[in-house]
Amino acid sequence: MIRHCMTWRSYERRLLSNNNDINMVEMGMSNEDIEKLPHFDFKRKNDMIKGSNCAICLDIFDVGEKCRLLPPCEHVFHAECVDLWLLKSPFCPICRARADVK
Numbered sequence: 001m002i003r004h005c006m007t008w009r010s011y012e013r014r015l016l017s018n019n020n021d022i023n024m025v026e027m028g029m030s031n032e033d034i035e036k037l038p039h040f041d042f043k044r045k046n047d048m049i050k051g052s053n054c055a056i057c058l059d060i061f062d063v064g065e066k067c068r069l070l071p072p073c074e075h076v077f078h079a080e081c082v083d084l085w086l087l088k089s090p091f092c093p094i095c096r097a098r099a100d101v102k
């Protein structure tokens with residue numbers, strides 16, 4: 001009886017993890033994976049993105065704002081904007097590069 005339960009449990013878990021894999025592809029990234037992407041506080045000296053704006057909210061980057069960089073394409077967004085985006089879609093909002101490529 002106990003063994004029967006254990007077998008069923010592992011079968012159930014396998015089903016659940018398969019579902020999770022599908023969700024990862026179609027439904028965006030987990031908070032955990034998003035936090036692994038590089039981020040930094042915007043500084044006036046940061047010439048790389050000086051005068052740029054965030055393609056999601058269209059505001060320019062302000063000193064002290066937390067920004068996040070997507071490594072495959074090096075596009076930069078506000079962390080708070082792109083984090084919400086990546087939860088729904090793993091693709092860069094500008095060029096559609098996959099942000100979760102490891």
Ligand SMILES: [Zn+2]
Nearest residue numbers: 054057078081
């Ligand atoms: Zn923004």
Ligand SMILES: [Zn+2]
Nearest residue numbers: 073075092095
């Ligand atoms: Zn991009």
